[in-house]
Amino acid sequence: MEELLRQDAAGQAQAVRDGLVSARELAEAAIARIEALDGELNAVVHRRFERALAEIDTIPARAPFRGVPILLKDLGWRQAGEPYHAGSRVSDERADAPDGYGVVRLREAGFVVLGRTNTPEFGSTITTEPVAFGATRNPYDPAYSAGGSSGGSAAAVAAGMVALATASDGGGSIRIPASLCGLVGLKPTRARVSLGPALGEGWNGFSCPGFVTRTVRDSAAALDVVSGTYPGDPYGAPELPGPLAGEVGRDPGRLRIGFLTAHPRGDVPEAPELTEAVTRAAALLESLGHDVEPGGPEALGDPDFPVHFGAIVANNVAAQVAMLGRLRGKPVELDEIEPRNAAMVASARGQSAADHILAAQWIDGFRRRMAAWWSAGHDLLLVPSLGVAPFPLGWIPSDDLSLAFGRTGHAVAYTSPFNATGQPAVSLPLHRNAAGLPVGVQLVAAFGREDLLVRVAAQLEQAAPFEHPAAR
Incomplete structure (x- = not known):
């Protein structure tokens, strides 16, 4: 059973279909691992084990992920009848609220929801250390942060509790925990996944639902499950050429890829492990036949x-x-x-409504300036997933807000611009620092081009297979 828990969700689903394990046995094994490990890691803040096991018999036999255990981030991803706190002491339980559209689709696909994962209060920082539920620890080193705001989900997947968990990303909150926990973290194009029925958009369109996983094929297939617009959504993402799962293994062709090892804004301190991670990834991409050159969008350096x-x-x-x-x-x-x-x-x-609209309009112009780089003939941008080196718990202080906001700003320097532009981006676990902690690299595609990201990510995964020792 331990071997099955180390497999990705696609592998677990196949094992259930082949009769190698029952859906109940798989869920019970995941529950046992959560109970064994979570006392130290504090990734799961709400458990619904008995209800989950009772629901297994109602899952349709043909559901593609029948019996595969999953955890939901306790921010967004509302589930009817379950507590919802968004990491806050100010209770926000909505037992009478309906399932979010994404949760509906996950359950229809056969996933078994075991509980909800830890997140910082309102998801507004890059480390998961909420006062309400305590700190989530990194499975690679419990003294270190698992990132945020999807830190509970990332720690649970990295530790092998489940093969994948839901996440969301408003300024880096999928990609940063994925980087720190050695996972694949794909932030989709804006509006690829509906936020309904609770919301039309999150953070003015900056926030996108997604997943943290151990393999590219899981990220692709899970996004296929939840993608789509619903009546009343304010806007939608461009249609993809086909299912993302079908892009895994497909030749991406020869691509033009820019890369940056230093932030063009000039105020983000450089970390040697980040430079090494990007430099090695650039060399790997070049060895795979791509045209790789230094440089990126000029607008990325805008100090405003x-x-x-x-x-x-x-x-x-x-x-x-x-x-x-x-x-x-x-x-x-x-x-x-x-x-x-x-x-x-x-x-x-202290801001007026007009101030807010003017800020949103400034972002509109920034989005167009950023898009020009891709329109000029570039396919992908390669940058660090996180603007700082892996950091210990407590590094973002609660009692020195100037230091906290400064460090957070450096950390999201390579991620938040692509929340503003709505572009898809993926963090890949291609590097470790001298202490053995994961350091992710990020690839960014043009708006709507998750298909290209998946092709290249899968190509890199095959060339340099991802290792997940924390899940063993």
Whole structure:
């Protein structure tokens, strides 16, 4: 059974179809591993084991992922009848809310939902250390962060509790935990996955649902399951040429790829392990026949980007806090939420509606300037997944907000621009530092081109197979 737990979701589903294991046995093995490991890692904050086992017999026999265990991030990914806290002490339980559209599709595909994973309060930082539920630890070294905001999901998958877990990404929250936990983290194109029925968009379109997985084929197949628009969605993503799972193993052709080992803005300190990771990945891509050259979009160096991006995020956090107050019938006081979010809410209250719209319009122009680089003939951009080296728990302090925001800004320097542009990007576990901690590299494609990302990611995975020792 341990061997089955080390397989990816596609392998587990095949084992169930072949009769090598029953869906119940597979779920029970995953439950046992969660119970054995989570006391140290603190990845799973809500368990629904008995309900999950009771639901197995209702799964259609032909469901493609029948019996495969999965965990849901406790931010977005609402499930009817289950607690929902978004990492906050300000309870946001919505037992009477319907399943999110993505959860509906996961259950239709046969996944067995075992529980919900830890996340920082409101998903507004890059490490999972919420006051409400405590810190999630990295399976590679428990003294280190598993990243955020999908840190609980990433730690659970890296530790082998489940083969994949849901995630979301508003400024790097899929790619950063994937980098720190040695996983594949694909942020899809804006609106590839509906946020309904609860929302039309998240963080002005910056936030996208997705997954953290151990293989490229799982990321592709899982995204296929949940992709699609619903009536009432504000907009949709460009149609893909076919299922992403069908792109795995397909020849990407000879591509023109730019790469950066230093941030063009000039204010992001360089880390040797990040430079080494990108340099080695560039050499590997070149050895596979691609045209690889230094350089990237000029707009990426715009010093005004963090100000406008940060203002929009702060305004959205303030709106979320206001909604929580309405749901419970009294306003949320700033001392009820963590200092980081209280500072964002206070900042947002000093902004006008016109200020918010002007910031969004600035992002519109930034998006066009960024897109010009791909339109000029580039296929992919290669950059670090994380702007800083792997960091220990406590590195983002709660008692020094200036230091916390500064370090967070450096960490998301290579990820947040592509939330603003809505482009798809994937973090791949191609490197380790001297201490053996994972260091991911990120590939970014033009808007709507997840198909190209999957082809190249699978090509790299075959050339340099990903290792997952923490799952063993």
